[in-house]
Structure formats: structure tokens, C-alpha cells
Amino acid sequence: MPQKGKHSQAAKQRWRRLDLADPQIIPSTVTQQTAQPETPPPAPSFWTKTDAITPSQSPAQKMAKLQIPLLATPSCSRSKAEQENVDSETEDVAEVEVTRLPRWSTPHSANSSAYPIWQGLLSSSDDVKSPLQYFKEFFSEDILEVIVQQSNLYAMQCDTNKPLNLNIRELEQFLGPVVYMSVFGLPSTRVYWNKACRVSQVADTMTLNRWEAIKKSLHFSNNEERQEENDDPLHKIRPLVTHLTSKLTSIPMGRVVQPPELADVGASGNVVLRLAQPIPKQENYKLFFDNWFTSVPLVLTLAQHGIQCTGTVRGNRLPGVNLMCDAELKRAGCGSFEEKIAMVGETTLHIVKWYDNRSVTLLSDYTGAYPVTEFDRWDRKQKVIIKVPCPAVVKDYNKNMGGVIRSKKWYHWLVFHFLDMIIVTAWLLYRRDCEGTGMGKKEHMKVYAFKSYIAEALCKSGKSLERKKGRPSSTIAGQCEEKRRKGPAAPIPVRDVRLDATAHWMIMAEKKGR
Numbered sequence: 001m002p003q004k005g006k007h008s009q010a011a012k013q014r015w016r017r018l019d020l021a022d023p024q025i026i027p028s029t030v031t032q033q034t035a036q037p038e039t040p041p042p043a044p045s046f047w048t049k050t051d052a053i054t055p056s057q058s059p060a061q062k063m064a065k066l067q068i069p070l071l072a073t074p075s076c077s078r079s080k081a082e083q084e085n086v087d088s089e090t091e092d093v094a095e096v097e098v099t100r101l102p103r104w105s106t107p108h109s110a111n112s113s114a115y116p117i118w119q120g121l122l123s124s125s126d127d128v129k130s131p132l133q134y135f136k137e138f139f140s141e142d143i144l145e146v147i148v149q150q151s152n153l154y155a156m157q158c159d160t161n162k163p164l165n166l167n168i169r170e171l172e173q174f175l176g177p178v179v180y181m182s183v184f185g186l187p188s189t190r191v192y193w194n195k196a197c198r199v200s201q202v203a204d205t206m207t208l209n210r211w212e213a214i215k216k217s218l219h220f221s222n223n224e225e226r227q228e229e230n231d232d233p234l235h236k237i238r239p240l241v242t243h244l245t246s247k248l249t250s251i252p253m254g255r256v257v258q259p260p261e262l263a264d265v266g267a268s269g270n271v272v273l274r275l276a277q278p279i280p281k282q283e284n285y286k287l288f289f290d291n292w293f294t295s296v297p298l299v300l301t302l303a304q305h306g307i308q309c310t311g312t313v314r315g316n317r318l319p320g321v322n323l324m325c326d327a328e329l330k331r332a333g334c335g336s337f338e339e340k341i342a343m344v345g346e347t348t349l350h351i352v353k354w355y356d357n358r359s360v361t362l363l364s365d366y367t368g369a370y371p372v373t374e375f376d377r378w379d380r381k382q383k384v385i386i387k388v389p390c391p392a393v394v395k396d397y398n399k400n401m402g403g404v405i406r407s408k409k410w411y412h413w414l415v416f417h418f419l420d421m422i423i424v425t426a427w428l429l430y431r432r433d434c435e436g437t438g439m440g441k442k443e444h445m446k447v448y449a450f451k452s453y454i455a456e457a458l459c460k461s462g463k464s465l466e467r468k469k470g471r472p473s474s475t476i477a478g479q480c481e482e483k484r485r486k487g488p489a490a491p492i493p494v495r496d497v498r499l500d501a502t503a504h505w506m507i508m509a510e511k512k513g514r
Contacts, residue, residue: 126437127433127437128430128433128434128437128439129430129433130453130457130494130495130496131426131427131430131445131450131453131454131457132453132454132457132458132461132496134426134427134429134430135422135423135426135454137247137426137429138244138247138248138422138425138426139175139419139422141168142243143239143240143243144168144171144172145168146220146239146240146243147171147218147219147220147240148166148167148168148171150219150220150221150222150239151164151166151171151214151217151218151219152164152165152166152217153219153222154217154219154223155217157223157224158217164213164214164217166214166217169462170206170214171214172458172459172461172462173205173206173458173459174206174211174214174215175419175458176205176455176456176457176458176459176460177192177201177202177205177206177211177455177459178416178419179419179420179423179451179454179455179458180192180199180201180202180452180455180459181202182416182420182451183448183451183452183455184199186199189211189212190208193207193208201455201456201459205459205460215412218412218415219236220236220237220238220239220240220411220415221235221236221237221238221239223236234411234414236411237411237414237415240415240418244418244422248425251425251429262274262277263297263301265295265297265298265301266295266297266298268292268293268295269293269295269297269298269301271293272287272289272293272298272302273298273301273302276302276305276307279307281305281306281307282305282306283306284306284307284308285306285307285308286307286308286309286310286366286400287302287307287308287309287310288309288310288311288397288400288401289309289311290311290312290401291311291312291313291314293311294311294312294313294314294317294363295313295317296317296318296344296349296363299311299347299349299363299364299365300344300345300347300349300365302365303347303365308364308365308366309364309365310362310363310364310365310366310367310393310396310397310400311362311363311364311397312360312361312362312363312397313351313361313362313363314361315361318351318361318363321340321351323338323340323351323353323361324338324353326355326358326359329353329355329359330355332355334355334356334357334377334379334386334388335354335355335356335388335389335390336354336355336389337352337353337354337355337369337389337391338352338353339351339352339353339368339369339391341368347365348365349363349364349365350363350364350365350367350368350369350393351363352364352368352369352391352393352394354390354391354394356377356388360394362393362394362397364393364396367392367393367396368391368392368393369391369392369393370391370392371392372389372390372391372392373389373390373392373395374387374388374389374390375387375388375390376388423450423451423454424447426450426454427445427447427450430444430445430450431444453494456493456494456497457494457496457497460493460497460500461496461497461500461502462500462502
């Protein structure tokens with residue numbers, strides 16, 4: 001008669017360590033086990049603790065490593081009764097799904113498999129539209145009407161005695177100089193109206209005071225309807241984001257070709273790798289980013305290219321790292337921190353969790369917590385200035401990331417970025433239609449010419465740019481100067497301006513010219 005629980009006890013004592021690099025472990029297939037072993041063998045930790053300003057006993061030291069028991073394989077020589085007994089005894093043991101590995105073989109020919117052909121379809125176009133028409137497919141009349149209503153409402157909320165009185169045509173004249181500014185790229189917006197560096201395309205469209213008044217009151221949603229419970233970080237521009245997202249997702253997607261030289265480190269990390277391509281390799285350039293992008297695979301990939309990096313990181317992107325909780329760091333005092341390091345190949349990874357007003361975790365491959373510096377901080381409870389320890393990685397991050405702190409009008413930067421992004425997208429659609437109609441590449445409009453066309457059309461299309469009436473000069477010198485001044489010939493306006501049927505009436509002259 002077999003001993004009861006013999007095979008079950010043997011099955012429970014077979015343990016293996018949950019390795020971070022083991023691709024065979026599937027956490028979703030592990031079920032809760034009812035019987036735990038008495039003394040599981042300890043497993044070495046991947047991360048090593050270097051220093052911490054903590055209490056004497058850290059909860060990270062008390063946590064046991066996760067172990068997963070494996071089922072004992074039943075022998076074929078057992079009897080039927082013995083096998084049923086074993087099955088009944090092992091029902092409470094955790095079940096682990098083991099995936100079957102594929103069988104690999106050597107191909108007989110190098111051309112055994114053909115390259116898959118993209119079978120998607122793009123919307124065909126028999127005609128190439130004007131740049132303004134491509135632009136207005138995204139910034140249509142309905143979203144411009146929303147911007148006009150919300151901007152006028154915000155101006156009245158600020159000061160009822162100073163209404164903005166904005167309309168759609170004037171809003172387009174406001175956006176026209178914004179597009180021109182992305183083409184010329186002067187250091188300040190007021191420089192375009194400056195006498196020394198005056199840009200006529202911008203200054204002749206709208207006065208500086210009016211342009212700044214519209215920019216000050218530019219709004220996209222009602223602040224009074226903001227819900228505090230479910231706060232949206234993009235509540236100020238949510239209608240614009242929703243509108244542009246629906247327009248962009250409706251564009252048929254063509255064949256996507258990823259650069260083969262770039263590694264796949266996740267959606268957010270891939271953005272960093274693409275933007276970091278122009279950075280010279282193996283010259284120890286430093287790159288800084290926030291927790292939306294930071295991950296261990298991204299840092300290791302950049303380290304292989306000789307690019308050092310530092311960034312704030314989220315806790316769920318640090319598998320196997322046991323850091324102190326916020327409550328313990330808060331009890332330790334303002335400026336407390338904990339650091340852990342790990343060696344991955346030739347790269348040393350530093351993780352520092354620092355507590356000031358709240359906790360922040362940083363990941364770096366070239367600097368850690370030391371040397372620790374101090375800075376002055378006003379203590380509200382003690383009513384005195386205290387010294388707060390600051391790790392080296394925090395100081396370096398704040399020094400180089402200070403330029404991206406959100407300003408009071410942060411949504412203006414996003415809106416202007418969206419405007420430039422939509423113009424580039426419209427240009428790509430224009431090129432797609434040009435290729436569909438068989439137009440040669442030399443006939444395609446360049447992106448700067450495409451931008452200039454849209455800017456001029458926004459400033460002039462459907463608008464009357466008549467000069468303000470005033471008393472002409474009555475002096476003889478002024479009349480002679482006006483007669484002598486001819487100036488260069490006026491350039492031919494773009495097609496959308498010439499055919500807008502606005503301000504093109506003939507002027508009857510009393511004197512007949514030669």
C-alpha cells in the first residue's frame with residue numbers, strides 16, 4: 001500500500017527560482033496554491049542594495065523571493081489505484097502551464113519563403129487638391145467655431161468690459177502668422193513686428209496688440225465645466241485633441257516599414273530611439289527623459305550605443321526591485337533615499353528613490369546617489385530653514401530637465417505643436433495623391449513651400465486687407481516722395497487667394513493713364 005502524501009510531498013519540494021530573464025514563465029497561468037512549503041530555499045536577488053537612509057529593518061529584506069513549485073511527473077509503472085491516489089493528493093498544488101517549444105530545422109533553399117506582399121488598399125485620388133484644402137480637412141469650420149466660442153467666453157470670464165469679439169476669419173488670420181513663424185524661426189514673436197527685423201507677411205496681416213490679445217484669450221474648453229473628481233490632464237484642449245484624433249485615425253494607413261537597425265523596447269521607448277538617431281555614438285552624450293519613456297531595456301539599448309541617460313521611472317517598470325515604501329521614507333525625514341545597483345553586461349544600472357515633498361524614483365547608467373549635496377528648504381512646521389540631502393542623480397536630472405517644466409500656458413505649446421504636426425500630415429497626404437496621379441517627384445511641393453502656401457492662404461483667403469483710411473500728406477515733400485516711390489512689383493498671390501472672390505472689385509479712376 002503506497003504511503004499517503006509521498007508523491008505529493010515530493011512534488012511540493014521541487015522548486016525553481018523565478019528568473020527575470022526566463023521567457024518560459026507565464027504569471028497569468030499560475031493559480032493560488034493552498035499548501036505552502038515550510039522552509040523554501042532562498043534565491044539570490046538580481047539587484048544589490050548599496051545604501052539607504054532607512055530604519056534598522058527594511059521590509060525589502062523580509063520579503064521572500066517568489067518560488068513556483070513544479071508538479072512531479074507520474075511514473076508509468078504505477079498501478080491505477082496508486083495513480084488515482086496521487087492525483088487526489090496533488091490537486092492542491094499550483095499548476096504551471098508548460099508551453100511546447102517549436103522544432104527548428106535547416107531550410108533546404110535560401111529562397112524557400114517569399115517576402116509577404118502588402119495587401120492593404122489606399123483611397124485613390126484622381127486630383128491633387130490645394131494645400132489649404134488638405135489643411136482644412138483637419139482644422140475644419142466646426143472646430144474653428146468651437147475655438148471662437150470658447151475664446152470669447154474666456155475673455156468675458158476674465159473681464160466683462162473687454163470682450164474679444166473673435167470670429168472665424170480673424171482666427172484664421174491669427175493662425176497664419178503662427179505658421180509663418182514656424183517657417184522663419186525668429187527667436188521671439190514680437191521680433192516679427194519689430195522695426196529692425198520686421199516680417200511683412202506677419203506684420204501686415206494683424207497688429208501686434210491684437211495678435212497677443214487673441215493669444216492671451218485662446219481657449220478650447222470651458223473651465224467652469226471641469227470635473228474635479230475625474231480630472232483630465234488635457235482638459236484645456238480636450239475638444240481639440242478629440243477632434244484631431246478622430247481625423248487622424250480616419251486616414252488609411254499605408255505599408256509601415258520600421259528601421260531594421262532599431263531595437264524594439266516598447267512603444268514609448270521606440271520614440272526615444274528614433275529621436276536619438278542623430279546623436280553621435282560612443283561619445284558619452286547624455287540624454288534625459290521622464291517616466292513615460294524610461295525603462296530598463298531602453299537604458300541598456302542606449303548604453304550599447306554609447307549614450308548615457310537618466311530619467312524618472314515608474315515602479316512597475318522595475319521588475320525584481322524591492323524599494324522602501326513612501327511611508328517609511330517619509331518617517332525617515334525629508335531628503336531620505338535608497339539606492340540599488342545592478343550589473344547587466346558591462347553596464348551598471350543605478351536606481352535611486354528619493355523623498356522630498358513626495359517620492360520620486362530615478363534610473364541612470366552613469367551616476368547614482370553619491371556624492372550627496374544639500375540645499376536649503378523652508379520647513380513649515382519648524383518655521384526654519386533646514387538642510388535637505390540631495391542625491392547626485394537628482395541634482396543632475398533637475399539641472400538638465402528644468403526647461404521642460406509645465407508653464408501656466410502649457411497648452412499653447414501643445415496647440416502650436418499640433419498645428420505644425422497637422423501641416424506635415426497634410427503634406428504627406430498631398431504627396432500620396434501626387435504619387436497616385438503619376439506626378440513626378442520634381443513637381444512635388446516642398447514642405448516649406450507647402451507651409452508658406454497655407455500661411456498665406458490663412459492670412460488672405462476670404463479676407464479684405466484694405467488699408468485704413470486716413471488723411472493723406474498735404475506737404476509738397478510728402479507728395480513728391482509718394483510720387484517717386486514705386487517699389488518692387490507685388491507677387492502673385494496663391495490660387496486660394498486669387499479665386500476667393502473677396503476684395504477684387506475694379507476701381508474707377510478719374511484720370512486716364514498713358
